[in-house]
Amino acid sequence: MVTADDMARQVGDQLAGEFRTRMRTVLLQQPKEWLAEQLLARLPSPYAPPAEAASGRAAGAEAAADGGRAADTESDADRARRRERVRAWKLCQDGLHERVPRLRSWTRGRLEAEGLLLDPPPKGGALIGPGHRSPAGEALLTEAKDLLYALLFGDADDAVDLLRAERELLTLTMPRAKCHAVGFILRAATEIGAVGTWQDPAGRAHDERAANLLVQVEYGETGDELVGSGIAASLKLINDLEVNERVLYARMENVEESTLD
Structure with a gap:
């Protein structure tokens, strides 16, 4: 039966x-x-x-x-080197006003035209490895990551002097397999698993049911919202030089009540 x-x-x-x-x-x-x-x-x-x-x-x-955190986060040695580079900047409001427009001026087309990107995989494909970046491209990627660290976590110990007037929340959505590109964020962020639903109309790089990660981190914003502008410029460069998504989803919003001081 x-x-x-x-x-x-x-x-x-x-x-x-x-x-x-x-x-x-x-x-x-x-x-x-x-x-x-x-x-x-x-x-x-x-x-x-x-x-x-x-x-x-x-x-x-x-x-x-634990959602993969141990495999993706930045090592203590790499973090120490990053903080040393940031300290050397002595980042202040004036320095940030100079740095953000310069980083924002780099587009994917300009990176390729000026030889910082060397025959990279198409947008939406694999991560862009060091072999597809010139030394200048590698240096620019390092600067973008260092600035992102400074804006999210930098304080007096990092020689970062910004008049942070309010709290903001950054929510970043990335493919799980590419999160190690911003591993320094994961050490101090909330991670939430998610599934992608976006489909490329051209059929080249679907995100349908892809394993994604939502990363959320609070940071201090200045009155002129220059920190947010710097975060956006840094993330765009990191995407163009390494992460290589067609769209890197990032949202910044005001936090009415924060658990941070």
Whole structure:
């Protein structure tokens, strides 16, 4: 006699086959660079010794349980170097007024035309690696990331002197596989899992059901909202030089009540 459990298993087998077929069709429509990036992100390092590899697997499991934070956040050494570079700026209002328009002037077209981007993958595809950036492009990316850090987290210990008058909330939506590009944000942010629903009309870079991450972090804004302008300019450059999304979704809004001082 056929039971309900037997029927459920039969339906499950049929759905599994249908899922595999449809998933294969969708994957075949994606850019090769994106597929390669997805596969590489899932491979363990072949150079790790056995003990380190086991530790890495344990860390990976812990990261998965915590939404992947451990794998993506910036190391203490990298963070220390970033803070040293920011301290050397002695960033103040005047310095920020000079820096923001200069960074904002860089467009994707200009980056390619002036040789800072070298034959990068198409927008919406894989991350742009160091091989697609000139030394000047690498330096500009570092500056954009350092400025983003300074505007979000910089204080007197970082020689950042800005008259922050109110609290704002940055909400950034990124593909989960690309979040390590802004790992320095993840150490002091709230992470929320999300699923993408956007589809590219040209059929080149769908975000349908893609694993995304919503990152939220509070920061201090100045009365002229120059910090927000700097954050926007930095994120645009980071996207153009590395993240490589067609649209990098970022929203900044006033926080009426904050848990921060």
